[in-house]
Amino acid sequence: KGAMDILEPHLGGESGEHKGTIVIGTVKGDIHDLGKNIVIMLLKGAGYKVVDLGVDVPKERFVEALQETKAPLVGMSVLLTSCQEAMKETIEAIRGAGLDTRVVIGGNYIDETVKNYVGADYYATTATDGVKVAAEVFGA
Numbered sequence: 001k002g003a004m005d006i007l008e009p010h011l012g013g014e015s016g017e018h019k020g021t022i023v024i025g026t027v028k029g030d031i032h033d034l035g036k037n038i039v040i041m042l043l044k045g046a047g048y049k050v051v052d053l054g055v056d057v058p059k060e061r062f063v064e065a066l067q068e069t070k071a072p073l074v075g076m077s078v079l080l081t082s083c084q085e086a087m088k089e090t091i092e093a094i095r096g097a098g099l100d101t102r103v104v105i106g107g108n109y110i111d112e113t114v115k116n117y118v119g120a121d122y123y124a125t126t127a128t129d130g131v132k133v134a135a136e137v138f139g140a
Helices: 002-011 034-045 059-069 081-096 112-118 127-138
Strands: 020-026 048-052 073-077 102-106 122-124
Touching: 020 034, 020 059, 020 127, 034 048, 034 073, 034 102, 034 127, 059 073, 059 081, 073 081, 073 127, 081 102, 081 112, 102 112, 102 127, 112 122, 122 127
Parallel strands: 020 048, 020 073, 073 102, 102 122
Antiparallel strands: none
């Protein structure tokens, strides 16, 4: 965390351009946030406003944040395989709320199979993959 505090000011974008809003959080049952925090820094540096929900985020909080922000993209971070069902339930809750939001999932074991199982639109295995997904969703 100390290194993140040092790095973040150097990753910030100079242009001040606002490309859009993204909601991101670590799913219910998981308290790991290093990868999520790196993605957030890179997204902010690329000009996105990021609403960080933190860790151990219940599906209802993801839905609330998306309803409040109208963000077209939500990122879900997960490290623990035991939290895969929480990710699936969260995506189902987002879809069930009628939100027109694209979902990107990321974590150490995430791949195409997991993406398809949980119902996500995209998956990212690196922080830069997350920025690429944002650029695609926002047309940047």
